[in-house]
Amino acid sequence: INFISYSAINDVLVRFCLKYKYDKYTLKSLRHTHCSYLLAKGISIQYISKRLGHADIHTTLKIYSHLIKEFEDSENSLIEKNLNDLFSD
Numbered sequence: 001i002n003f004i005s006y007s008a009i010n011d012v013l014v015r016f017c018l019k020y021k022y023d024k025y026t027l028k029s030l031r032h033t034h035c036s037y038l039l040a041k042g043i044s045i046q047y048i049s050k051r052l053g054h055a056d057i058h059t060t061l062k063i064y065s066h067l068i069k070e071f072e073d074s075e076n077s078l079i080e081k082n083l084n085d086l087f088s089d
Helices: 006-019 027-040 045-052 057-087
Strands: none
Touching (some): 006 027, 027 057
C-alpha cells in the first residue's frame, strides 16, 4: 500500500488555494476550523477531543480554551436572558 504523506496533501491544498485565489489554507487550519465549527454547534468537547485523536481532553482544552470561553460567555448571557424573562411576568 502506498501512503500519501501529510506534506504532499498539504502542498496540493496550498497550490489549489493559490490557483483559485483562496486564502492560503493548510491542513492544520482546516482541522482548527472544523473543531471551531463543532464547538460553535454545541458538540461536546469530549467528543471533539476523541474525534481529533487527542490523547486526552486536556490537550483539546488547552488548544481551544479561547473559543470555549467565548461560548461560555454566550451561554451565560442566554441563561441570564431566559431567567429574566421567566421572572419578568
